[in-house]
Amino acid sequence: QAVLTQEPSLTVSPGGTVTLTCGSSTGAVTxxxxxxxxxxxxxxxxxxxxxxxxNRHSWTPARFSGSLLGGKAALTLxxxxxxxxxxxxxxxxxxxxxVFGGGTKLTVL
Amino acid sequence: EVQLVGSGGGLVQPGGSLRLSCATSxxxxxIYWMSWVxxxxxxxxxWVANIKQDGSEKDYVDSxxxxxxxxxxxxxxxxxxxxxSVRVEDTAVYYCVRGSxxxxxxxxxxxxxxxxxxx
Numbered sequence: 483q484a485v486l487t488q489e490p491s492l493t494v495s496p497g498g499t500v501t502l503t504c505g506s507s508t509g510a511v512t513x514x515x516x517x518x519x520x521x522x523x524x525x526x527x528x529x530x531x532x533x534x535x536x537n538r539h540s541w542t543p544a545r546f547s548g549s550l551l552g553g554k555a556a557l558t559l560x561x562x563x564x565x566x567x568x569x570x571x572x573x574x575x576x577x578x579x580x581v582f583g584g585g586t587k588l589t590v591l
Numbered sequence: 592e593v594q595l596v597g598s599g600g601g602l603v604q605p606g607g608s609l610r611l612s613c614a615t616s617x618x619x620x621x622i623y624w625m626s627w628v629x630x631x632x633x634x635x636x637x638w639v640a641n642i643k644q645d646g647s648e649k650d651y652v653d654s655x656x657x658x659x660x661x662x663x664x665x666x667x668x669x670x671x672x673x674x675x676s677v678r679v680e681d682t683a684v685y686y687c688v689r690g691s692x693x694x695x696x697x698x699x700x701x702x703x704x705x706x707x708x709x710x
Contacts, residue, residue, distance in 0.1 A: 582635055585635050
């Protein structure tokens with residue numbers, strides 16, 4: 483089963499751009515892994531931002547975008563807002579198994 | 592407004608049983624795959640189980656297979672997780688999650704319910 487690696491923590495300035503990545507121990511992440519990105523704020527349930535690598539839900543702010551970068555799933559935040567400070571988790575489907583990453587704590591400062 | 596409200600959590604002794612419920616509203620439950628995902632406090636997320644619209648297909652993470660049972664009652668707009676032979680490592684917040692009509696993916700998350708397994 484794949485183990486997903488995310489940056490433990492990142493800091494971005496208000497209005498700045500940051501990219502979070504999600505790498506797999508089994509090799510390159512591809513569109514066939516249908517990667518997801520979730521946002522979780524303290525004391526709240528997660529919300530789904532991105533599905534199937536790059537698709538936003540209707541509630542996902544346009545400043546969030548998903549992609550594949552260098553064999554990893556990536557979440558780019560362009561124009562960070564204070565309310566984007568949160569934990570971000572990735573997920574991939576690996577041989578039918580749903581695997582979550584360990585999360586990235588994003589600080590907007 | 593789509594809502595998923597989890598309930599049934601609490602303190603249970605190792606080896607005991609607990610039944611979690613997820614009351615849904617604002618959408619037609621029978622159209623969607625549903626899942627349970629758990630989170631150890633302060634830690635990451637783990638998919639637990641999912642179930643097809645009519646209950647004909649179910650899948651579980653290896654660590655709970657044979658101990659947990661996912662079910663649903665579309666007429667009552669409810670999803671369930673029967674937890675038997677619970678272990679200390681099952682302690683977590685349990686979230687019900689709505690999927691799509693074609694796959695057990697993760698679109699909308701409910702509020703979680705906390706399960707504590709301790710003697």
